[in-house]
Amino acid sequence: AQKVTQAQTEISVVEKEDVTLDCVYETRDTTYYLFWYKQPPSGELVFLIRRNSFDEQNEISGRYSWNFQKSTSSFNFTITASQVVDSAVYFCALSDGITRDNYGQNFVFGPGTRLSVLP
């Protein structure tokens, strides 16, 4: 069975600090996708990144970076020089990559980490 664990329920940092959000996943599949979504107070889930299981190269996008380590089944997310606008709930999600007719299938989400960035 698939499972996503985000052990940090809530994190508070002061603006400009770096913060890392942890994500550990479980799956028996060799092909899978990992995602991070941001959910601001407005409620809409905003897609941040997708990684497939064959690509362990870390990725950086502006102040965001992701560290995918298959050996530890982790896909951690770091925000550098955090800003107040980064305050949101962040979800890590897993899909097994065995798509239904190549048009997508359901995700398993972690419980989320609520990040508060204080001015």
Next chain:
Amino acid sequence: GAGVSQSPRYKVAKRGQDVALRCDPISGHVSLFWYQQALGQGPEFLTYFQNEAQLDKSGLPSDRFFAERPEGSVSTLKIQRTQQEDSAVYLCASSLDPDTQYFGPGTRLTVL
């Protein structure tokens, strides 16, 4: 250039009432998903459509929940005889890329 839209954004129902929640996916997206998100938790899968075909409804919590997408575009999630435990945010997502889903703002349902 609209994203996924959902209506209503907020719904208050008395216990026992029926409700209908609407989702307008991104134009051209074949796949459509419904999720239920309880307070303080991550979204949980309810059901999945490919065009008008409901291919997976394994996440629907009871037979009071029913979803349809008759023309392969707009979808409606219907909950009959609502109960307090149905209170949650109901999220809709659509997908064209095989593994990236785009979410709507959700409908917050409160059952009194």
